[in-house]
Amino acid sequence: MSDATSTTPTTSAPLYITMHPHDNVGIVANQGGLRAGAVFASGLMLKETVPQGHKVALVDLPAGSAVRRYNVTIGRALKDIAAGSWVHERLLEMPDARGLDNLPISTAKREPLPPLAGYTFEGYRNADGSVGTRNILAITQTVQCVAGVTDFAVQRIKAELLPKYPHVDDLVALEHGYGCGVAIDAPDAIVPIRTLRNISLNPNFGGEVMVVSLGCEKLQPERLLPPGSFSIVDARSDAALDVVCLQDDAHVGFMAMVESIMRQAEQHLQRLNARRRETVPASELVVGVQCGGSDAFSGVTANPAVGFCTDLLVRAGASVMFSETTEVRDAIDQLTSRASTPELAEAMIHEMAWYDAYLKRGGADRSANTTPGNKKGGLSNIVEKAMGSIVKSGTAPISGVLSPGEKLKTKGLTFAATPASDFICGTLQLAAGMNLHVFTTGRGTPYGLAQVPVIKVATRTELATRWHDLMDLNAGTIADGTASIEDVGWQLFKLMLDVASGRQQTWAEKWKLHNSLVLFNPAPVT
Amino acid sequence: MSDATSTTPTTSAPLYITMHPHDNVGIVANQGGLRAGAVFASGLMLKETVPQGHKVALVDLPAGSAVRRYNVTIGRALKDIAAGSWVHERLLEMPDARGLDNLPISTAKREPLPPLAGYTFEGYRNADGSVGTRNILAITQTVQCVAGVTDFAVQRIKAELLPKYPHVDDLVALEHGYGCGVAIDAPDAIVPIRTLRNISLNPNFGGEVMVVSLGCEKLQPERLLPPGSFSIVDARSDAALDVVCLQDDAHVGFMAMVESIMRQAEQHLQRLNARRRETVPASELVVGVQCGGSDAFSGVTANPAVGFCTDLLVRAGASVMFSETTEVRDAIDQLTSRASTPELAEAMIHEMAWYDAYLKRGGADRSANTTPGNKKGGLSNIVEKAMGSIVKSGTAPISGVLSPGEKLKTKGLTFAATPASDFICGTLQLAAGMNLHVFTTGRGTPYGLAQVPVIKVATRTELATRWHDLMDLNAGTIADGTASIEDVGWQLFKLMLDVASGRQQTWAEKWKLHNSLVLFNPAPVT
Numbered sequence A, B: 001m002s003d004a005t006s007t008t009p010t011t012s013a014p015l016y017i018t019m020h021p022h023d024n025v026g027i028v029a030n031q032g033g034l035r036a037g038a039v040f041a042s043g044l045m046l047k048e049t050v051p052q053g054h055k056v057a058l059v060d061l062p063a064g065s066a067v068r069r070y071n072v073t074i075g076r077a078l079k080d081i082a083a084g085s086w087v088h089e090r091l092l093e094m095p096d097a098r099g100l101d102n103l104p105i106s107t108a109k110r111e112p113l114p115p116l117a118g119y120t121f122e123g124y125r126n127a128d129g130s131v132g133t134r135n136i137l138a139i140t141q142t143v144q145c146v147a148g149v150t151d152f153a154v155q156r157i158k159a160e161l162l163p164k165y166p167h168v169d170d171l172v173a174l175e176h177g178y179g180c181g182v183a184i185d186a187p188d189a190i191v192p193i194r195t196l197r198n199i200s201l202n203p204n205f206g207g208e209v210m211v212v213s214l215g216c217e218k219l220q221p222e223r224l225l226p227p228g229s230f231s232i233v234d235a236r237s238d239a240a241l242d243v244v245c246l247q248d249d250a251h252v253g254f255m256a257m258v259e260s261i262m263r264q265a266e267q268h269l270q271r272l273n274a275r276r277r278e279t280v281p282a283s284e285l286v287v288g289v290q291c292g293g294s295d296a297f298s299g300v301t302a303n304p305a306v307g308f309c310t311d312l313l314v315r316a317g318a319s320v321m322f323s324e325t326t327e328v329r330d331a332i333d334q335l336t337s338r339a340s341t342p343e344l345a346e347a348m349i350h351e352m353a354w355y356d357a358y359l360k361r362g363g364a365d366r367s368a369n370t371t372p373g374n375k376k377g378g379l380s381n382i383v384e385k386a387m388g389s390i391v392k393s394g395t396a397p398i399s400g401v402l403s404p405g406e407k408l409k410t411k412g413l414t415f416a417a418t419p420a421s422d423f424i425c426g427t428l429q430l431a432a433g434m435n436l437h438v439f440t441t442g443r444g445t446p447y448g449l450a451q452v453p454v455i456k457v458a459t460r461t462e463l464a465t466r467w468h469d470l471m472d473l474n475a476g477t478i479a480d481g482t483a484s485i486e487d488v489g490w491q492l493f494k495l496m497l498d499v500a501s502g503r504q505q506t507w508a509e510k511w512k513l514h515n516s517l518v519l520f521n522p523a524p525v526t
């Protein structure tokens, strides 16, 4: 397990952080900020006092020149700004929030990233070619009605059966509030339905789909998992979906239901228990990245390190998803320009337009995502703020776009459109097929999922130290000046291979910290 | 515990059931229906074969005359219908679905129901005057982020602390998916926020409010439970809300968080443990009624028996809520006419209009609630169907109306507007202050809540027999001809007093079958 306490802040020497060699501003890293006269290692001297997390001009910025951070123009200087000055929002011409018209489409043609060969992990190869990082039996539920009975059965299975199958890591009931009492034919009902379907097919569940159904629910098993939605791997069975229906006449009394679930579960446990890890290329990783409980350092330390690691993963041929529509919305032009085809750019615009309309329908707009204190934290405008989230996506071309709840089909970097809500985003990334989750946090959240390992990256050493047994990696070393963004990116990459291989457990796994699945249901309930 | 198996079907003599003395149609109760020539106890002979659950004319119905069921006109005869004929939908002029204009307002002036004195139960009297039927420590959560840590603490409290406090029935974490990543300032966000607030104040939790918060969530503890929203009962404290904030600097390491929660919980457990049941009048019951997994007999046996019991409760001065907006929508005129004041009728119209607009916004309409097979089951039209749900409300004037998530302030019969979804309805009735829940089911559902006892009433003896250890009361005896609606209504009333007193556990309590809270959030997520 990563010991986040091993690195403590060792430097109070003046330090700024840049995101990219082309940036002409840096971020003051030092706790409490820096006073005028402070001299950086580069020789640059501060002309005025700059608070922590705020920007300092690295070169003279003539009036009208582009101010660059994340290799992106975040504004233009309103007057001459001398090197060493505080670049606060009053000195910047603020770009307007971008509408969805006249966006740059696939303009950022870059050299492909150089391949990164030779990295592997130990995973569970599935019949459909996907690879699991854990070997878990999931019990799909069609409807909340069955949750109590299923939970009762799960407790008994964990106590009585699971110890007999030591190669199975865990048993997880896929509980949710959907399935009945919902407008199941409303246009947007497709989102929660395909989310549930695709979560059942997550690579960590080994293709062993079993369903507990009530019987009279609107979301019938055949609607949730229609024939052809997955291959039945059970040669013994009649190739039908394995469904325990509580209302079956055969269930006389509660225990008959429990025993049906246990009996069916044991068949799947037997097959899962026969599986072994094998060496697979790093390209089999399907990583979902997101952030939550962000602070002024999220976009300075942890997210840039994740971005560097995202590039490593893409170079290794893996799949990486970034998400959080409301957070990236205001820098949509950065995404459309990076789309590898015009069709993908249009798909992203479609997702943003859909979300704009969804928010408007509910009397909200994209300001619903902003937090008080953004400017206090040094973010001059919404584009700079959005870039702090987008930076997790690294620099690769965006070669895939998913609508909420869809299953990932392509390798490389994908924008998986989801709300920013940590649990809804995580649930939708699970549906997309994520087998490893990376989560950055500055304020700290004890996030964990039962379905995939969640690697939590702290933005600050203080948090990593205080939450020494919850944070898996400390990106605060970047602000401390003891590690570079590249260093932490590589640390994360290697930690991912260890965690994916089961050589290392995340803290959330060790403590069994499991947040709920939270479905995105944009359709009405009834 | 009620043994639902003790009554088995004993009669196959022809039997019809009426809902009200003024009804001129009866419902054929016999399994498989009845053939032409069958003679009922009244002497009425069937002129033609009538399927089970369908209507038979009890008297000659001349063309144009009103066909009455539930003491309500469900249509007019299209031609002369002789006594003993099958009254199917092709013989009825269908009333149009009611719009929300020109409704009868408080027209059904009735004699007040005669008071019913002398019934009591043993309950926990709270400082605010309300009465609990159970003595439970609830841990309020501001946000899903804290769910994993809270669950870890709850397991330890149950193992290490709860056994020391034998007068405390249980410990319940109020887990939910709300609190952050939501459009918290959208107009409809008031619904989930007040729902969570008011659930914390449910009478079964004894006023011992404790909160686990993350720290950076949008739904801050002070927003969830602002000063004045409840009285602090803890004389030792500084009268502040009892909040464990996980991001507090004092929490160094995961176990510090867990121990904070345990330490605070123990203070509340100590006070709860000092409480004892006392004899209180039946008027302290706050009963939420709903149905789910309905069948053709829901509106024939279980719901009418619940309606009779509702009248008993109202006569005893208790509070009863009925709900399920989408199910009662099409008989809105029955509700507005029963409103005790025009203001209450307008409030119900407002709730219906709000829900119509909510469904429309999401591309659905009220047909989203209908099920295939309604006509096959004998329901001629949507008014008749809605009456099968409304009949749970008995005959008393409607003297209160609640919007979703509001707290009940009045005794008597209240329409608490909620979706029909079993879990959302139950969650909102919990917020309203329900201390006892009654749930009727025909197809069968193993519904249960951790927060209040749920009495489940089966519509058919076959279900009650098959699910002998899940159903608490069998209303199928009405269809069997071995009990009347009044008989079962009285059985339910007495069972409620026993369950409320803790003399009897419901089956869901015995098995600890707990469904999740499911919040109604009509506002967007972000």
Ligand SMILES: [Ca+2]
Pocket (backbone or CB within 6 Å): A290, A291, A292, A294, A324, A327, A389, A420
């Ligand atoms: Ca985020």
Ligand SMILES: [Ca+2]
Pocket (backbone or CB within 6 Å): A290, A291, A292, A324, A420, A421, A422, A425
């Ligand atoms: Ca997030």
Ligand SMILES: [Ca+2]
Pocket (backbone or CB within 6 Å): B290, B291, B292, B294, B324, B327, B389, B420
């Ligand atoms: Ca119902």
Ligand SMILES: [Ca+2]
Pocket (backbone or CB within 6 Å): B290, B291, B292, B324, B420, B421, B422, B425
């Ligand atoms: Ca219901």
Ligand SMILES: [Ca+2]
Pocket (backbone or CB within 6 Å): A175, A516, B175, B516
């Ligand atoms: Ca749960």
